Amino acid sequence: MTQSDSGPPSGVLQQGGDDAGRQWMSVPQVLALAIQHMEGKRLPEAEKLCRQVIEARPKNPEAQNLLGVILHQKGQTREGIRALQKAIRLNSSNPNFFSNLGEMQRLTGQLREAIISLRRALALNPNY
Numbered sequence: 001m002t003q004s005d006s007g008p009p010s011g012v013l014q015q016g017g018d019d020a021g022r023q024w025m026s027v028p029q030v031l032a033l034a035i036q037h038m039e040g041k042r043l044p045e046a047e048k049l050c051r052q053v054i055e056a057r058p059k060n061p062e063a064q065n066l067l068g069v070i071l072h073q074k075g076q077t078r079e080g081i082r083a084l085q086k087a088i089r090l091n092s093s094n095p096n097f098f099s100n101l102g103e104m105q106r107l108t109g110q111l112r113e114a115i116i117s118l119r120r121a122l123a124l125n126p127n128y
Helices: 027-039 043-056 061-073 077-090 095-107 111-124
Strands: 012-015 023-026
Touching: 023 027, 027 043, 027 061, 043 061, 061 077, 061 095, 077 095, 095 111
Parallel strands: none
Antiparallel strands: 012 023
């Protein structure tokens, strides 16, 4: 039985459009590729990959966090804030999520909220 016959293996996503071009990638691999696209300023491609992970694994906080950062870089900071808030609802112990949220809140004039978020990041990791 081939992978396409049995469906996706656990924890992976399908990349590529046609049957011949399909490639199975793990969620961390897809997110790593999204980061590469983001760093290369290929933001639409990065966003698409994040949204694919979120569609397949809606409870993945890393994908929500990365989507938030990408949306901010695209000039959609308010939408980025919403994605980061989802990431925090899924995992409230990651200081990176709070730091990213705090910075975006600061940039949108939500100073009190930013202070709260940044203090939470420091409470989770005093060396942050």
